[in-house]
Amino acid sequence: MTTADELSRFAPLAGLGRGHLHTLARAGRDVRYPAGHRLISEGGRADRCWLIRSGCVVVDAVVPGRGAVVVQTLGSGDVLGWSWLVPPYRWHFGAVTAEPVAAIEFDSGRLAELADADPKLGYLLTRLLFEALLERLQATRARLLNLYRNPGETRATASLSLAGTGDRR
Numbered sequence: 001m002t003t004a005d006e007l008s009r010f011a012p013l014a015g016l017g018r019g020h021l022h023t024l025a026r027a028g029r030d031v032r033y034p035a036g037h038r039l040i041s042e043g044g045r046a047d048r049c050w051l052i053r054s055g056c057v058v059v060d061a062v063v064p065g066r067g068a069v070v071v072q073t074l075g076s077g078d079v080l081g082w083s084w085l086v087p088p089y090r091w092h093f094g095a096v097t098a099e100p101v102a103a104i105e106f107d108s109g110r111l112a113e114l115a116d117a118d119p120k121l122g123y124l125l126t127r128l129l130f131e132a133l134l135e136r137l138q139a140t141r142a143r144l145l146n147l148y149r150n151p152g153e154t155r156a157t158a159s160l161s162l163a164g165t166g167d168r169r
Contacts, residue, residue: 002028002104010051012079012128020121023114028104033097040081040095047089047108049081049129055101059136060094068094069147072139082129082136084108093136 004021007013007028013021031050033039039050042062054076060068071093074080080103083091089108115122 001025002030007051007104011077012051012131015124015127016121020118020124023118023121024106027110027114028106031103031105033101033103035097035099037097037101038094039097040091040093042091042094044091045089046081046083046091048105049079049084049108049111050103050105052076052078052080053102053104055103056098057095057101058098059139060096061140062094069143071143072136073098079128079132082132084111085126085129 002025004018004025007016007021007025013024016024028051033055039057040046042060052074057074057078057080058070059072059074059080061071063069074095080095081091083089085108111125115125
């Protein structure tokens with residue numbers, strides 16, 4: 001069983017008071033997954049989220065002609081799953097465990113009930129999940145820039161750097 005003390009160790013939950021942590025602790029359940037377990041399938045029904053205790057989860061996106069492309073890697077202390085918050089409640093990315101994972105799992109229906117019953121908790125959960133969304137968006141942007149950068153840019157930048165240092169190789 002998850003406790004408020006355990007939840008308080010997760011940085012994303014730092015803004016929650018003891019009462020909210022106790023409420024969330026009652027809603028969470030401990031889960032473990034082996035390496036290679038697909039937690040989320042892109043386009044599937046978004047009905048839960050996780051706080052990762054240990055292990056590694058790879059977030060991926062299906063790119064036509066390329067298959068699943070890694071967007072981000074999540075580990076201990078990270079939040080996985082924010083798509084349940086916004087209609088149509090479908091996963092926008094996929095996720096698979098890269099190694100055994102221990103996590104706290106929350107049913108999205110239960111979280112929505114708790115948020116409706118306590119608007120302050122609802123606001124804090126929404127902010128927490130939007131912070132995860134922003135992090136995911138930035139990671140996706142960085143990954144896309146890396147995948148689609150012009151290989152000539154690297155050589156040109158390196159040449160300009162050398163020219164500016166007086167190095168005449």
